[in-house]
Amino acid sequence: MKALKAMFIAALVGASAAMTAYAEKLTIATVNNSDMIIMQELSSEFTKKTGHELNWVTLEENVLRQRVTTDIATGGGQFDIITIGAYEAPMWGKDGKLVPLSDMPASYDMDDVFPTVRDLLSHNGVIYALPFYAESSFTFYRKDLFANAGLTMPAEPNYRQFRAYAEALHDPESGVYGVCLRGKAGWGENMAYVTTMVNAFGGRWFDMNWRPQLDSPEWKEALTYYVDILNNFGPPGASSNGHNENRALFASGKCGMWVDATSAAGYIYNPSDSKVHDKTDFTRAPSARTDRGTGWAWAWALSIPKSSKKTDAAKQFLAWSTSKEYVDLVGERKGWTVAPPGTRKSTYNDNYYKAAPFARTVLNSIMAMDPTKSTLLPVPYTGVQFAAIPEFQSIGTQVGQFVAAAVAGQMSVDEALEKSQAATDRIMRQAGYY
């Protein structure tokens, strides 16, 4: 009996030692948005399940990007898990900076992840980041204002109709502006939207020889339209309005239409955040000469830098936080309207459709995105609202400043495009593209 007791105690001590040795402390760099905050709140479930503890480094998007880029470039090894987007994942995967994630266990059910989203985060068929949520862009519009004006929003509007609606809804004296669009300079701000508009008008960033095309008639037509509609039917100071400012304007009932991220639909639909939760409807982003690349393609995803020494534990966290079970957990604990959208087929179940009437339009927009065919004319790059090359951040930032200056009336459309073309040409030459 004594021997049995001793064996039992020894087994317990051994098991506890093994558990302690296995439990890791993972450092996660993540972006500050509602979905990631929910993940942080629910992560105690992961710790309970695995014993791994988590240190959260939550940063503003631009700071996160700079911080993570520095760490990746120098192999700093400060983070075990990083939050990256569809822009970084294929580039850093190609450069061997990230741990490949194609060997996830069968229980993860990789086939349940939308193929388009998998492609966004892959290079040569190898996935380097697991999607946490995915988004496209679409049109938010006020169905009450449309009804009052005797208008009907079509399922697939074009930019000619879009301008006519903006004009009809524009009533600044009553505090309603026809349209709210991103105007704040930045490759992820105004240029995300402007690029989808240029795609719609048949334009592209580069030709097949990597020569910039910003002096093309398509860019001029798109930018002239954009400056005109914002200045005539947009809110005052539109050149300083980014996603957040427009989100606040739309939620407080100041915009007739807004083209922006599908992921904002949950916020607009939430009665505690939005005054127009019951007056808003959604439809596809407008098209013009083509409907290719009119809605952007983006995913926030979790990845493991090669410099991490805790790859196994990090993979466990990735598998948990991007799983079907996690989506269910969010749905049950926080409500289905805030479940991470756009990544898994299984998310789009009856519960979700019932709680989130915008879900079908979001799904359609996400299914329509194709980063490999985002332009009318052939291009050497992938990406819808960006060109997936390392130089694009710098190009997009500079061009974004010229475009914002054109909206603010500090320069003409021609001048903005001329300067944008020259700046892009200089960067591409310096980078050795031609």
Place this chain on the structure above:
Amino acid sequence: MKSNRVLLSILGWVIGFIIFFPILWMVMASLKTEIEAVATPPSFFFIPTLENYFVVQNRSDYLNYAWNSIVISVFATLLAILIAVPASYSFAFRPTKRTKFKLVWILSTKMMPPVGVLIPMYLFYKNMGLLDTHLGLILIYTLMNLPIVIWVLYTYFKDIPQEILEAAQMECDDLLKIFLYILLPLSKSAIFSTSLLSIVLIWNESFWSLNLTAFEAAPLTAFISSYSSPEGLFWAKLSAASTLAILPIMFLGWVTQKQMVKGLTLGAVK
């Protein structure tokens, strides 16, 4: 004459209010709900809530960030003062023909944008094991503030009459004793106010703290940054986090305002 004083007083209050307004606005926003914080036109009268403070405390370990800020700013300031006092003494009382050049050279290091040396510094810190450590930030903040601290102390030391030191040197040739018993009592206020200035500068610095720390040594600037977002409206929570971040330094400034003003204006009026 009296009406002039009243006018000046009113003008002073108005300017004071304008300077204080952003802080008042931030505190007000921190007591609103998110939807009230972004409302246009903004509301001045509302039912205050402490919810944002509870959310911020639940999400982040405020005390850990505050402790890191205190440790880093105090020790970096002490180290900077320890180096700057003898350096400034030497520049002020034992000048050579290269003193001016050296002073300008020291100050010129402040003119380089920090991002220009980010990658080499990061690699250096990585190889030395200084990333995300208190020591790492203390060292960089000491170096960063040294030019300002040296210049402020040098300007003050230069205003001390040379004759006092010469008289002391006739009585005693021990430099340390002269420094401890003559110079230090004379420059107590200057050293104190320079230290406060250094602490404030370190408290507010965000570039290096965001780039060289992750979790263990992250100060309050990293804490604030975690509530800023280009996608998602967290202005009320951001305001609550900012209010919590500036509270300790505002309290320090309020308690020591007399010494700070006295030290900063020493030698300004002759």
